[in-house]
Structure formats: C-alpha cells, structure tokens
Amino acid sequence: MHVVATAGHVDHGKSTVVQRLTGMQPDRLAEEKARGLTIDLGFAWTDLGEGETLAFVDVPGHERFVPNMLAGVGPVPAVMFVVAADEGWMPQSAEHLAAVDALGVRHGLLVVTKADRADPASATQEALDRIAATSLGAVPAVAVSGRTGVGFPFLRTELAALADRLPAPEQDADVRLWIDRAFTVRGAGTVVTGTLAAGTLRIGDVLTIAGTGETVRVRGLQALGSDVTEARAVSRVAVNLRGTDRGRVGRGDALLTPGAWPYSGELDVRLRGDESAALHRELVLHVGSAAVGVRVRPLGTDTARLTLARPLPVRVGDVGLLRDPGQHRVAAGVDVLDVDPPRLGRRGAARARAGELDGAGPADLSRMLVRRRGYVRAAELRAAGLPEIGGRVGDWLVNEERWAELAGRAEHVVGDWYARDPVTGGMPAEAVRRELGLPAADLLARVLADTGLELSDGVVRRAGAGLPPEVEEPVRVLESWFAREPFRAPEADELAELRLGPRELAAAVRLGRLTRIADGVVLGPDAVARAAEALRALGEPFTVSQARRALDTTRRVAVPLLERLDANGVTVRHPDGSRTCL
Structure with missing residues (x-):
C-alpha cells in the first residue's frame, strides 16, 4: 500500500476527485456534506491493479482548518495537489x-x-511554476473533470507511476504511529488511526502512548476497512487498543515501540524557508500529527533552539514546520539536528553552538554528543537517530580524550585512598566509579587500562602493589605456619599477638595471600584445594568428625571448610549429615 495526501483546494474539488477515483466519500461529517467544505481529515482508497493499493488522506483547505490539514500531511510521503481550473x-x-x-x-x-468549467492551461502552468520552486520540484500534471470523468484514466496511470517512485519503507523499523483520529467502538473500546510510515504492527504488540507514557496492547488491526493480523509500512491503519480509555489518547499522540524513542522537550533545528530569518519567538511546531507551542531562540542564520511546551518523541533527521497561527503563515521548515542539546549558559554560547551545527551531518552530531558526555549508550544513539561513532566498550560509545582525563583522575583518587588507608590494599571499585562519575561499572575497567592501577575482586589497587611492611611480616609468619599445619587456623589471641585485625586480614585475603573460611578463621591460599584432595582419600561417605581427623584440625575449621566445599560442588551433604566427594 502507498499513501498520499490530497491538498490545495478549499472546496469539494479535492473530495470529488478522491470520490471519483475510489467510489468512497472522504468527507465523513454531516456539516462537511451540507456546506461542501472539508473540515476534518477524510480517508479513502483504491486498487491501482497488480495488487497495488493507494490510500488517500483528504485534508481540509480552508485557513480555519490548517492545523487539521497539517495533522494529515505530516506523516505522509507524497501529495496529490489539487487546483481548480475556474478559480x-x-x-x-x-x-x-x-x-x-x-x-x-x-x-x-x-x-x-473542474476542467469542464474553464480551460485548465492557465491554472496548470501557474501551479506548476509555483510547485517547481519547492521541495516537490517538477511534477506531472493531469486535468480532470469530476462531473464528466474526463482525465481520470490518465490520472490513475499517473498515480500508479507516483506510487512506483516512492521509496521503499523500512518495515523492520521502530514503530511511531502518529495518531490523527481516536474514537470508541461499542464492544471494542478505544480505536486510533494513523499513517504507518515505517515498521510493522501486529496483534498482541505492546506499545507506549507518547502523550501519557501508558503501556497498551494491540487488540485488533484494520487496514483499508479489513481486519488483519499485521500491518506493514506504508499503510493506513486503525488500531484497537487494550489498556487505555478514549479520553487519554487523541490526535497528536503517537504509538511507539517501547524504549525506542527519546522524549525531547528541547531541540536544536536547522531552519528552511525565506522567512526563517525573522521568526517570532512564540510559534507552533508541527511534527507528524502533533502541534506543540514552542519558544524560539535563534542560534545562527539558519539554526535555532526550540523549547517545547511538552516533550515529543522525535529523532535527529525528523522534519517538521513552524507555523505562526496569528499571521496564518508557515514560518519555516525544520530539520531536527539534536534531541538532547547542551545548555546555553555563558555569553556567546548560542553563536558557538551555531558554529558547531553549521554543516554538521549525522556522524558529526554523534561525535559532538559522545565528546560532550564522554560516554553514551549505543542504544541511546540509535534511539536519537544517530550512527555509532567512536570506540565501543560493551554497550557504550566512548570518547578517547575523556578517557585520558579520567585515567589521571583515577590515579589521583586511588592514591588519596592509599594515603588515608594503606592497610586495606586498595579502594573498592564502586567507590572509584562514584568518584569518577561513571554511569556504569563496566566502564571502569576501560578507564583503568590507561593507568598503573588494576581491578580485581571488586577492588582497585596499584598494579603489583603488596601489603604494607607492618602487615607483610606477620602474614609471612602465617604462611610458614600453614606450610607446616595447613588446616590449623590461628586463634583470636594468636592473631592479636601478630597484630592482624579484620582490616589487615581482609587486605591479605584480597591479595590472595590468605583464604577466609569464616569470620576470624583464615587459612592459606590453597587450603580449599588441599582439603578436597585429602577428603577424596577417605572412604565414602564420611562424617564431620572423620573429616576433622583427616585434616588434623578443629571443628571450628572443619565445619565452615566443609560448607565451602559443598558450595563449590566438591562435596554433597546427605540427610544424615554425612558427605560424599563428587
């Protein structure tokens, strides 16, 4: 399916063309039919042959209904522009x-x-000249009469050719369905409609409503009036939602793939249009079917900072327009450049920002964001519509200059820790992460790679650093002790005599010099492996007493040592308390 908007004319000239093409009346409202004036969006479709369907969004032409018109045109990739020959x-x-x-x-x-009422040549030439100066460029032209049917076979041919020229949609893209209508169906609940420009919708999909953040589920789908199990871009769809009331969703909201779209209340944009240099400070931004009041702060000659009255789900590369409703004019087109722009606090910041944005493409914008923050999740770049640029660490894109700065800070932070507490043998990794302001623990190892520090067992320490002399000497005494009696743990008074308290023991354990079996119970670093070897020599099963005698130790050591072996999968404890080596 392809979708086009019909625009340009104020009365039923447009609607008559659509009705003649499709056999459907796009004007839904009784007032529209009575006044011969399109007020709100209308929808119709026709079969172009060879399995190709073309859907129309008929938009109102009168200046009083321009916001309605923009809600219909915004998400649509093509337009059928209608002008009357007699007017x-x-x-x-x-x-x-x-x-x-x-x-x-x-x-x-x-x-x-209305080619039957006047010679269409003059109106055709003027319209072609005006259209050629816009983004549409040179377009084909067809003269028709809704009354006589003249020109409609040729119009169908040109519409088929237009559909063939449209770019292929991204059917695997994240969903953002801008809602242009919401209503309630008895027995079904809330239904919304929109033009699905990219992605695929399926029954059962879980989506987010942009306006409220509510999670909803797709209960049912229709495309061109028929029930379907899935709808692929580009298509007109009606979505029956489970999980929200009609009063909580409406035109200007969007259905989103959860977590895939940033909500932005401030945007940096590039301006397009002859009148963009003299923008009023208070305008209305139209994106998709949404219309949001904005404050405009010029940056350079063709860039501006927009502060939105409410956040919108937009990405870099999105297109919208600024409208001045007081003067009934389109003030400028906008291309979104940044959905999370930096603050403009100091004097000259706006001018400097304009210089950054001048000529910047998506890759440049990615580099700016990564450089500004130092590290950005790859998923966040993707959600913002930006490519991955820079070195990658796990899920993060990183800036190398920032790493050099953080490496120096890490050495300083850990050095201060050693100066305050040399006995602990290092600084807890989480404390280092907090001091450096790193958003995730997996970034710390990357920072430390450029330092003389190492990360081990949750502690950051100087590479190759040992214990301070006042701890090193008594630990060597214990090492000699365990060489003779590997399973006789020193008692509390013996540790006190060696001046080895909890902090000193913890430092030796972190460096792998001792093994902690239980509170106040330490053995050599190979004690667990040696115990496993000795117990495998016993007949099976064995009791705690038999294990204690085989290891020549006390129950104070044997019980927690066996529990360690159980946890390591070396032994298994039976209901009667005996154990077997695996």
Missing part, C-alpha cells in the same frame, strides 16, 4: 504548498480539476 491559484493553495515545502515532501502530482 486558479488561491491563498489556501499557497499555504498548503508552503506546508508541503516546509515538510520537505519530494513526491507529488498536480491535479487541475
């Missing part, structure tokens, strides 16, 4: 074309209707 170019035609141009729409077709 020619009208003010609303100019505003519609300005909107199409601001949104950067590049695919279109001119239809000059």
